[in-house]
Amino acid sequence: MAELVYRPVVGTALAMFKALDLKIDVRGSENIPRSGGAVLVSNHIGYLDFIFAGMAALPQKRLVRFMAKDSVFKHKISGPLMRGMKHIPVDRENGEAAYAHALDSLRKGEIVGVFPEATISQSFTLKSFKSGAVRMAQEAGVPLIPVALWGTQRLWTKGRPRNLRRSHIPVTIRVGEAVEARTDQYAGALTRRLRQQVQELLEAAQRAYPVRPKDAHDTWWVPAHLGGTAPTPEQVR
Template structure:
Protein backbone atom coordinates (compact mmCIF):
# COMPACT_ATOMS: atom_id res chain seq x y z
CA UNK A 1 0.00 0.00 0.00
CA UNK A 2 1.21 3.56 -0.66
CA UNK A 3 2.71 5.55 2.20
CA UNK A 4 0.22 8.39 2.58
CA UNK A 5 1.27 9.69 6.02
CA UNK A 6 4.94 8.91 6.64
CA UNK A 7 6.46 11.09 3.83
CA UNK A 8 4.45 14.21 4.78
CA UNK A 9 5.42 13.75 8.43
CA UNK A 10 9.08 13.59 7.39
CA UNK A 11 8.59 16.79 5.40
CA UNK A 12 7.09 18.55 8.42
CA UNK A 13 9.96 17.36 10.62
CA UNK A 14 12.54 18.66 8.16
CA UNK A 15 10.80 22.03 8.00
CA UNK A 16 10.84 22.20 11.80
CA UNK A 17 14.54 21.35 11.94
CA UNK A 18 15.24 24.12 9.44
CA UNK A 19 13.12 26.59 11.40
CA UNK A 20 15.05 25.98 14.63
CA UNK A 21 18.34 25.93 12.69
CA UNK A 22 19.65 22.54 13.74
CA UNK A 23 23.08 21.65 12.40
CA UNK A 24 23.40 18.00 11.36
CA UNK A 25 26.55 15.90 11.20
CA UNK A 26 25.50 12.51 9.81
CA UNK A 27 27.94 9.72 8.98
CA UNK A 28 27.69 6.09 7.92
CA UNK A 29 24.36 6.23 6.09
CA UNK A 30 25.87 4.06 3.37
CA UNK A 31 25.59 1.15 5.81
CA UNK A 32 21.78 1.24 5.70
CA UNK A 33 20.66 -1.47 3.23
CA UNK A 34 18.55 -0.31 0.30
CA UNK A 35 16.41 -3.42 0.49
CA UNK A 36 15.66 -6.22 2.91
CA UNK A 37 15.04 -6.36 6.62
CA UNK A 38 17.32 -4.99 9.35
CA UNK A 39 17.11 -4.02 13.01
CA UNK A 40 18.30 -0.44 13.54
CA UNK A 41 19.55 -0.02 17.10
CA UNK A 42 20.37 3.29 18.81
CA UNK A 43 21.18 4.78 22.18
CA UNK A 44 18.35 6.77 23.76
CA UNK A 45 18.96 10.24 25.22
CA UNK A 46 15.97 12.36 24.19
CA UNK A 47 12.27 12.30 23.39
CA UNK A 48 12.82 13.01 19.67
CA UNK A 49 15.40 10.27 19.11
CA UNK A 50 13.07 8.22 16.93
CA UNK A 51 12.83 11.15 14.49
CA UNK A 52 16.60 11.55 14.23
CA UNK A 53 17.16 7.80 13.98
CA UNK A 54 14.76 7.66 11.06
CA UNK A 55 16.67 10.44 9.25
CA UNK A 56 19.67 8.16 8.87
CA UNK A 57 17.67 5.77 6.69
CA UNK A 58 16.40 8.41 4.25
CA UNK A 59 19.48 8.45 1.96
CA UNK A 60 18.80 4.74 1.35
CA UNK A 61 15.15 5.63 0.65
CA UNK A 62 14.00 3.50 3.58
CA UNK A 63 11.34 4.12 6.22
CA UNK A 64 11.88 2.80 9.73
CA UNK A 65 9.07 1.17 11.72
CA UNK A 66 9.75 1.88 15.39
CA UNK A 67 8.79 -0.19 18.39
CA UNK A 68 7.30 2.26 20.91
CA UNK A 69 5.41 2.03 24.16
CA UNK A 70 1.72 1.37 23.76
CA UNK A 71 0.66 4.56 25.57
CA UNK A 72 1.92 6.65 22.64
CA UNK A 73 -0.60 4.89 20.41
CA UNK A 74 -3.45 5.82 22.78
CA UNK A 75 -2.74 9.57 22.55
CA UNK A 76 -5.37 11.42 20.50
CA UNK A 77 -2.75 13.15 18.33
CA UNK A 78 0.23 10.80 18.16
CA UNK A 79 -1.84 7.61 18.14
CA UNK A 80 -3.40 7.94 14.68
CA UNK A 81 -0.08 9.10 13.24
CA UNK A 82 1.87 6.21 14.76
CA UNK A 83 -0.61 3.68 13.42
CA UNK A 84 -0.68 5.29 9.97
CA UNK A 85 3.13 5.16 9.82
CA UNK A 86 2.97 1.44 10.74
CA UNK A 87 4.99 1.72 13.91
CA UNK A 88 4.68 -1.12 16.41
CA UNK A 89 3.04 -0.70 19.84
CA UNK A 90 4.74 -2.44 22.75
CA UNK A 91 2.65 -3.48 25.75
CA UNK A 92 5.23 -4.61 28.30
CA UNK A 93 2.67 -6.92 29.90
CA UNK A 94 2.20 -8.71 26.55
CA UNK A 95 5.52 -8.17 24.81
CA UNK A 96 5.17 -11.31 22.70
CA UNK A 97 2.59 -9.59 20.48
CA UNK A 98 4.95 -6.74 19.61
CA UNK A 99 7.79 -9.22 19.09
CA UNK A 100 5.70 -11.25 16.66
CA UNK A 101 4.60 -8.10 14.82
CA UNK A 102 8.22 -6.94 14.46
CA UNK A 103 9.36 -10.39 13.34
CA UNK A 104 6.76 -10.49 10.55
CA UNK A 105 7.76 -7.00 9.43
CA UNK A 106 11.45 -7.95 9.28
CA UNK A 107 10.66 -11.04 7.23
CA UNK A 108 8.67 -8.79 4.89
CA UNK A 109 11.80 -6.70 4.33
CA UNK A 110 11.13 -3.80 6.70
CA UNK A 111 13.65 -1.94 8.87
CA UNK A 112 12.63 -2.05 12.53
CA UNK A 113 13.93 0.62 14.93
CA UNK A 114 14.68 -0.40 18.51
CA UNK A 115 16.03 1.43 21.56
CA UNK A 116 17.38 -1.51 23.60
CA UNK A 117 17.94 0.60 26.72
CA UNK A 118 14.09 0.77 26.82
CA UNK A 119 14.06 4.20 28.50
CA UNK A 120 15.97 7.46 28.18
CA UNK A 121 19.39 7.44 29.83
CA UNK A 122 19.44 10.49 32.07
CA UNK A 123 23.19 10.14 32.58
CA UNK A 124 23.61 10.27 28.75
CA UNK A 125 25.80 7.18 28.97
CA UNK A 126 24.84 3.73 27.72
CA UNK A 127 22.60 1.68 29.98
CA UNK A 128 22.38 -2.10 29.78
CA UNK A 129 20.77 -3.38 26.58
CA UNK A 130 17.80 -5.71 26.57
CA UNK A 131 18.27 -8.70 24.27
CA UNK A 132 15.11 -8.31 22.16
CA UNK A 133 16.85 -6.59 19.23
CA UNK A 134 19.47 -9.34 18.97
CA UNK A 135 16.84 -12.07 19.22
CA UNK A 136 14.73 -10.45 16.51
CA UNK A 137 17.71 -10.16 14.15
CA UNK A 138 18.75 -13.76 14.77
CA UNK A 139 15.28 -15.21 14.31
CA UNK A 140 14.52 -13.15 11.20
CA UNK A 141 17.98 -13.73 9.73
CA UNK A 142 18.67 -10.02 9.25
CA UNK A 143 21.59 -7.77 10.29
CA UNK A 144 21.74 -5.41 13.23
CA UNK A 145 22.55 -1.80 12.35
CA UNK A 146 24.26 -0.04 15.28
CA UNK A 147 23.73 3.70 15.59
CA UNK A 148 24.59 6.50 17.99
CA UNK A 149 22.96 9.88 18.56
CA UNK A 150 24.48 12.88 20.31
CA UNK A 151 23.11 16.36 20.93
CA UNK A 152 19.44 15.36 20.76
CA UNK A 153 19.18 15.65 24.55
CA UNK A 154 19.69 19.40 24.26
CA UNK A 155 16.33 19.79 22.51
CA UNK A 156 14.07 17.75 24.78
CA UNK A 157 14.82 15.07 27.33
CA UNK A 158 13.59 13.70 30.60
CA UNK A 159 13.80 16.14 33.51
CA UNK A 160 14.44 19.22 31.35
CA UNK A 161 12.25 21.71 29.53
CA UNK A 162 11.98 21.66 25.77
CA UNK A 163 14.30 24.07 24.00
CA UNK A 164 13.05 24.65 20.46
CA UNK A 165 14.59 28.10 20.08
CA UNK A 166 17.01 28.99 17.31
CA UNK A 167 20.02 27.85 19.30
CA UNK A 168 21.86 26.25 16.35
CA UNK A 169 22.24 23.00 18.28
CA UNK A 170 24.48 20.48 16.50
CA UNK A 171 23.01 16.99 16.14
CA UNK A 172 25.43 14.13 15.47
CA UNK A 173 24.26 10.82 13.99
CA UNK A 174 26.57 7.86 13.34
CA UNK A 175 25.64 4.56 11.69
CA UNK A 176 28.01 1.62 11.92
CA UNK A 177 28.59 -1.38 9.70
CA UNK A 178 25.95 -4.14 9.90
CA UNK A 179 26.51 -6.66 12.66
CA UNK A 180 25.58 -10.31 12.22
CA UNK A 181 25.48 -13.14 14.74
CA UNK A 182 28.39 -15.56 14.76
CA UNK A 183 27.59 -19.27 14.30
CA UNK A 184 26.16 -20.58 17.56
CA UNK A 185 26.30 -17.17 19.26
CA UNK A 186 23.69 -16.71 21.96
CA UNK A 187 21.56 -13.58 22.07
CA UNK A 188 23.18 -12.30 25.27
CA UNK A 189 26.66 -12.40 23.72
CA UNK A 190 25.44 -10.74 20.54
CA UNK A 191 23.74 -8.06 22.65
CA UNK A 192 27.00 -7.28 24.43
CA UNK A 193 28.84 -7.01 21.11
CA UNK A 194 26.10 -4.71 19.85
CA UNK A 195 26.29 -2.54 22.96
CA UNK A 196 30.06 -2.28 22.55
CA UNK A 197 29.70 -1.16 18.95
CA UNK A 198 27.05 1.44 19.82
CA UNK A 199 29.40 2.64 22.57
CA UNK A 200 32.24 3.08 20.07
CA UNK A 201 29.99 5.07 17.74
CA UNK A 202 28.77 7.21 20.63
CA UNK A 203 32.32 8.02 21.72
CA UNK A 204 33.25 8.92 18.14
CA UNK A 205 30.23 11.23 17.89
CA UNK A 206 31.11 12.88 21.19
CA UNK A 207 34.75 13.43 20.19
CA UNK A 208 33.73 15.07 16.91
CA UNK A 209 30.83 17.06 18.36
CA UNK A 210 31.21 20.78 17.57
CA UNK A 211 28.89 22.03 20.31
CA UNK A 212 30.08 23.33 23.68
CA UNK A 213 28.24 24.57 26.79
CA UNK A 214 27.00 28.14 26.44
CA UNK A 215 27.86 29.02 30.03
CA UNK A 216 28.75 27.43 33.38
CA UNK A 217 25.14 26.38 33.95
CA UNK A 218 24.79 24.78 30.53
CA UNK A 219 26.69 21.61 31.41
CA UNK A 220 23.67 19.49 32.31
CA UNK A 221 23.70 17.74 28.89
CA UNK A 222 27.26 16.47 29.31
CA UNK A 223 27.96 13.26 31.28
CA UNK A 224 30.29 13.47 34.25
CA UNK A 225 33.19 11.79 32.42
CA UNK A 226 33.10 14.62 29.85
CA UNK A 227 33.12 17.31 32.53
CA UNK A 228 29.36 17.78 32.71
CA UNK A 229 26.82 17.75 35.51
CA UNK A 230 24.44 15.03 34.25
CA UNK A 231 23.57 12.54 37.00
CA UNK A 232 25.90 9.55 37.24
CA UNK A 233 24.72 6.26 35.78
CA UNK A 234 22.93 3.97 38.24
CA UNK A 235 25.18 1.55 40.05
CA UNK A 236 24.58 -2.18 39.48
CA UNK A 237 22.82 -3.95 42.32
CA UNK A 238 25.32 -5.02 44.92
CA UNK A 239 27.97 -2.55 43.80
Protein backbone atom coordinates in the same frame (compact mmCIF):
# COMPACT_ATOMS: atom_id res chain seq x y z
CA MET B 1 1.98 0.39 -0.27
CA ALA B 2 1.75 4.18 -0.37
CA GLU B 3 3.11 6.02 2.68
CA LEU B 4 0.25 8.46 3.19
CA VAL B 5 1.43 9.56 6.64
CA TYR B 6 5.11 8.72 7.12
CA ARG B 7 6.59 10.73 4.25
CA PRO B 8 4.54 13.90 4.96
CA VAL B 9 5.56 13.68 8.64
CA VAL B 10 9.20 13.33 7.62
CA GLY B 11 8.84 16.31 5.31
CA THR B 12 7.30 18.40 8.08
CA ALA B 13 10.04 17.44 10.54
CA LEU B 14 12.79 18.26 8.05
CA ALA B 15 11.18 21.64 7.33
CA MET B 16 11.00 22.39 11.07
CA PHE B 17 14.64 21.41 11.57
CA LYS B 18 15.62 23.63 8.65
CA ALA B 19 13.67 26.55 10.13
CA LEU B 20 15.47 26.02 13.44
CA ASP B 21 18.76 25.76 11.55
CA LEU B 22 19.69 22.57 13.37
CA LYS B 23 23.19 21.47 12.45
CA ILE B 24 22.55 17.80 11.64
CA ASP B 25 25.67 15.78 10.89
CA VAL B 26 24.97 12.24 9.62
CA ARG B 27 27.81 9.84 8.85
CA GLY B 28 27.63 6.18 7.85
CA SER B 29 24.21 6.06 6.17
CA GLU B 30 25.74 3.88 3.48
CA ASN B 31 25.71 1.09 6.10
CA ILE B 32 21.90 1.01 5.95
CA PRO B 33 20.89 -1.71 3.46
CA ARG B 34 19.00 -0.43 0.42
CA SER B 35 16.61 -3.37 0.57
CA GLY B 36 15.63 -6.19 2.88
CA GLY B 37 14.99 -6.39 6.57
CA ALA B 38 17.31 -5.09 9.29
CA VAL B 39 17.14 -4.16 12.96
CA LEU B 40 18.35 -0.62 13.59
CA VAL B 41 19.65 -0.29 17.16
CA SER B 42 20.19 3.14 18.73
CA ASN B 43 21.04 4.71 22.06
CA HIS B 44 18.22 6.68 23.68
CA ILE B 45 18.79 10.16 25.17
CA GLY B 46 15.76 12.19 24.07
CA TYR B 47 12.11 12.05 23.10
CA LEU B 48 12.86 12.88 19.45
CA ASP B 49 15.43 10.11 18.97
CA PHE B 50 13.16 8.06 16.73
CA ILE B 51 13.04 10.96 14.25
CA PHE B 52 16.81 11.43 14.15
CA ALA B 53 17.62 7.70 14.10
CA GLY B 54 15.13 7.36 11.25
CA MET B 55 16.90 10.17 9.39
CA ALA B 56 19.97 7.95 9.15
CA ALA B 57 18.06 5.72 6.73
CA LEU B 58 16.65 8.47 4.49
CA PRO B 59 19.70 8.71 2.18
CA GLN B 60 19.08 5.04 1.34
CA LYS B 61 15.39 5.83 0.74
CA ARG B 62 14.35 3.61 3.65
CA LEU B 63 11.73 4.18 6.35
CA VAL B 64 12.15 2.71 9.83
CA ARG B 65 9.29 1.17 11.86
CA PHE B 66 10.14 1.91 15.48
CA MET B 67 9.04 -0.10 18.47
CA ALA B 68 7.62 2.28 21.10
CA LYS B 69 5.63 2.01 24.32
CA ASP B 70 1.93 1.66 23.70
CA SER B 71 1.04 4.80 25.69
CA VAL B 72 2.44 6.86 22.80
CA PHE B 73 -0.10 5.18 20.51
CA LYS B 74 -2.94 6.06 22.91
CA HIS B 75 -2.18 9.78 22.90
CA LYS B 76 -4.74 11.80 20.95
CA ILE B 77 -2.10 13.56 18.84
CA SER B 78 0.84 11.17 18.57
CA GLY B 79 -1.33 8.02 18.41
CA PRO B 80 -2.83 8.52 14.92
CA LEU B 81 0.57 9.58 13.58
CA MET B 82 2.37 6.58 15.06
CA ARG B 83 -0.23 4.18 13.71
CA GLY B 84 -0.22 5.91 10.32
CA MET B 85 3.56 5.53 10.12
CA LYS B 86 3.17 1.82 10.95
CA HIS B 87 5.34 1.96 14.04
CA ILE B 88 5.01 -0.94 16.46
CA PRO B 89 3.31 -0.55 19.89
CA VAL B 90 4.91 -2.35 22.81
CA ASP B 91 2.94 -3.39 25.88
CA ARG B 92 5.63 -3.76 28.53
CA GLU B 93 3.44 -6.14 30.50
CA ASN B 94 3.03 -8.43 27.49
CA GLY B 95 5.59 -7.93 24.76
CA GLU B 96 4.86 -11.09 22.76
CA ALA B 97 2.49 -9.37 20.33
CA ALA B 98 4.99 -6.59 19.62
CA TYR B 99 7.76 -9.14 19.10
CA ALA B 100 5.63 -11.09 16.62
CA HIS B 101 4.65 -7.86 14.85
CA ALA B 102 8.30 -6.84 14.53
CA LEU B 103 9.31 -10.27 13.22
CA ASP B 104 6.59 -10.09 10.58
CA SER B 105 7.81 -6.64 9.50
CA LEU B 106 11.41 -7.84 9.28
CA ARG B 107 10.44 -10.85 7.19
CA LYS B 108 8.57 -8.53 4.83
CA GLY B 109 11.78 -6.60 4.25
CA GLU B 110 11.19 -3.69 6.63
CA ILE B 111 13.73 -1.97 8.89
CA VAL B 112 12.64 -2.14 12.52
CA GLY B 113 14.05 0.41 14.97
CA VAL B 114 14.78 -0.58 18.55
CA PHE B 115 16.07 1.30 21.60
CA PRO B 116 17.51 -1.64 23.57
CA GLU B 117 18.01 0.47 26.72
CA ALA B 118 14.16 0.49 26.85
CA THR B 119 13.99 3.98 28.38
CA ILE B 120 15.78 7.31 28.02
CA SER B 121 19.16 7.39 29.74
CA GLN B 122 19.08 10.40 32.05
CA SER B 123 22.84 10.17 32.56
CA PHE B 124 23.27 10.34 28.75
CA THR B 125 25.54 7.31 28.98
CA LEU B 126 24.71 3.86 27.65
CA LYS B 127 22.60 1.69 29.92
CA SER B 128 22.63 -2.09 29.64
CA PHE B 129 21.00 -3.50 26.49
CA LYS B 130 18.08 -5.90 26.52
CA SER B 131 18.59 -8.85 24.16
CA GLY B 132 15.30 -8.56 22.22
CA ALA B 133 16.83 -6.74 19.24
CA VAL B 134 19.45 -9.45 18.79
CA ARG B 135 16.95 -12.28 19.19
CA MET B 136 14.65 -10.71 16.58
CA ALA B 137 17.49 -10.30 14.11
CA GLN B 138 18.58 -13.91 14.64
CA GLU B 139 15.09 -15.29 14.23
CA ALA B 140 14.33 -13.19 11.13
CA GLY B 141 17.76 -13.77 9.59
CA VAL B 142 18.56 -10.05 9.18
CA PRO B 143 21.54 -7.85 10.16
CA LEU B 144 21.79 -5.43 13.07
CA ILE B 145 22.65 -1.79 12.32
CA PRO B 146 24.23 0.12 15.25
CA VAL B 147 23.46 3.84 15.53
CA ALA B 148 24.55 6.53 17.99
CA LEU B 149 22.89 9.91 18.54
CA TRP B 150 24.30 12.93 20.32
CA GLY B 151 22.81 16.38 20.91
CA THR B 152 19.15 15.29 20.77
CA GLN B 153 18.94 15.58 24.57
CA ARG B 154 19.37 19.34 24.23
CA LEU B 155 16.06 19.57 22.34
CA TRP B 156 13.79 17.49 24.57
CA THR B 157 14.63 14.88 27.15
CA LYS B 158 13.29 13.34 30.31
CA GLY B 159 13.09 15.68 33.27
CA ARG B 160 13.83 18.83 31.25
CA PRO B 161 11.55 21.36 29.53
CA ARG B 162 11.20 21.17 25.78
CA ASN B 163 13.68 23.36 23.92
CA LEU B 164 12.19 23.18 20.43
CA ARG B 165 12.37 26.92 19.80
CA ARG B 166 16.10 27.19 20.27
CA SER B 167 17.92 27.32 16.94
CA HIS B 168 21.35 26.23 15.75
CA ILE B 169 21.61 23.17 18.04
CA PRO B 170 23.90 20.53 16.51
CA VAL B 171 22.76 16.90 16.31
CA THR B 172 25.35 14.27 15.47
CA ILE B 173 24.35 10.87 14.07
CA ARG B 174 26.74 8.00 13.47
CA VAL B 175 25.85 4.70 11.77
CA GLY B 176 28.13 1.70 12.10
CA GLU B 177 28.74 -1.29 9.88
CA ALA B 178 26.10 -4.03 9.88
CA VAL B 179 26.50 -6.82 12.40
CA GLU B 180 25.57 -10.30 11.27
CA ALA B 181 23.16 -12.03 13.66
CA ARG B 182 23.80 -15.74 13.27
CA THR B 183 21.64 -18.25 15.07
CA ASP B 184 24.73 -20.12 16.30
CA GLN B 185 25.77 -17.09 18.35
CA TYR B 186 24.74 -16.70 21.99
CA ALA B 187 22.28 -13.78 22.15
CA GLY B 188 23.79 -12.41 25.35
CA ALA B 189 27.32 -12.26 23.92
CA LEU B 190 26.11 -10.70 20.68
CA THR B 191 24.12 -8.12 22.65
CA ARG B 192 27.25 -7.14 24.58
CA ARG B 193 29.19 -6.87 21.33
CA LEU B 194 26.46 -4.71 19.81
CA ARG B 195 26.43 -2.44 22.87
CA GLN B 196 30.20 -2.00 22.57
CA GLN B 197 29.83 -0.94 18.94
CA VAL B 198 27.15 1.61 19.84
CA GLN B 199 29.44 2.84 22.64
CA GLU B 200 32.28 3.38 20.18
CA LEU B 201 29.96 5.23 17.80
CA LEU B 202 28.68 7.36 20.68
CA GLU B 203 32.20 8.32 21.68
CA ALA B 204 32.98 9.21 18.07
CA ALA B 205 29.83 11.38 17.92
CA GLN B 206 30.80 13.12 21.15
CA ARG B 207 34.32 13.84 19.88
CA ALA B 208 32.90 15.26 16.64
CA TYR B 209 30.27 17.39 18.39
CA PRO B 210 31.04 21.03 17.50
CA VAL B 211 29.74 22.66 20.71
CA ARG B 212 31.05 22.75 24.25
CA PRO B 213 29.13 24.23 27.21
CA LYS B 214 29.51 28.01 27.37
CA ASP B 215 29.20 28.31 31.14
CA ALA B 216 28.48 26.36 34.31
CA HIS B 217 24.73 26.65 33.73
CA ASP B 218 24.95 24.87 30.38
CA THR B 219 26.56 21.62 31.48
CA TRP B 220 23.38 19.67 32.29
CA TRP B 221 23.47 17.81 28.95
CA VAL B 222 27.08 16.63 29.34
CA PRO B 223 27.73 13.32 31.15
CA ALA B 224 29.52 13.52 34.47
CA HIS B 225 32.48 11.50 33.21
CA LEU B 226 33.02 14.17 30.53
CA GLY B 227 32.96 16.99 33.06
CA GLY B 228 29.24 17.83 32.89
CA THR B 229 26.56 18.01 35.55
CA ALA B 230 24.24 15.30 34.23
CA PRO B 231 23.52 12.73 36.95
CA THR B 232 25.77 9.70 37.06
CA PRO B 233 24.26 6.28 36.27
CA GLU B 234 24.49 5.49 39.97
CA GLN B 235 22.57 8.65 40.90
CA VAL B 236 19.87 7.82 38.35
CA ARG B 237 19.49 4.33 39.77
